[in-house]
Amino acid sequence: MTSPGPEAIGRARPGGDPRIHAAIQGKKEAAESLLLELLPRVRNLVRYLVRGDVDVEDISQEALIALLRGLSTYRGEGSFQSWADRVVARTTFAWLKRARGSEARRGEEPAELMAVPSEDAPPDEYVHRRRVVMLLDRIPDEQRHAMVLHHVLGLSVVEVSNELGIAFETIRSRLRLGKAALRALVGEDGDAPGGGTE
Incomplete structure (x- = not known):
């Protein structure tokens, strides 16, 4: 073709x-x-x-x-x-x-957060993104990458596995661990970031 x-x-x-x-x-x-x-x-x-x-x-x-x-x-x-x-x-x-x-x-040391507001985004979306990246900074990179590809970009577990060149079951495990870590962090902070990571 x-x-x-x-x-x-x-x-x-x-x-x-x-x-x-x-x-x-x-x-x-x-x-x-x-x-x-x-x-x-x-x-x-x-x-x-x-x-x-x-x-x-x-x-x-x-x-x-x-x-x-x-x-x-x-x-x-x-x-x-x-x-x-x-x-x-x-x-x-x-x-x-x-x-x-x-x-x-x-x-x-990380500098000031770089989440950038877009012209068509609601004003609180910038604050939401800042909070999400602060939470993501606190989990391991392997979990972070799987979570972003799956939950932010909307790739399936199979697509994430292919994209990262990592076994399907490993990606599922990283997603499960990442979700649990984020939930625990949100519980520690006592405030949920909203719907950007689920």
Whole structure:
């Protein structure tokens, strides 16, 4: 099966965003518009996946470059945001793996939280995201990554297993442990963060 050419991508989904096709064709304004719209989403997802804020901007920039370079691979199957989320998650995991290998930035204190309000989000959503990332910072990364992919991005357990290259039962265990850890933390804090992690 051959991949559709750039001209087919813009038509792949009725009502698809014409900026995608224009960006693939090299139109700078369309690419800038898409990336500016995605930036708060990218930063928030990166922040959900990494502990602290020290590297959020660097990883987000790397993810935006990966999105731009990978636009021609978007086939219009499923939402553009879901495709973008997966690119951002993969970029973040690759960055974390490189950082672990060089033991870069270990032990730095997290700076102010980088959850970024989007223009169309209710005012309290920013506060909710800040509280969620503070809770996520307190659980092990393995559980955190499984929880974010499953509960925030909506991937099935099988998809999380495939995305992380980890056995299905291990992912189920990490989800169970992560959920229990978050519930315990919410109990300690005496205040539930709302519906972003369940």
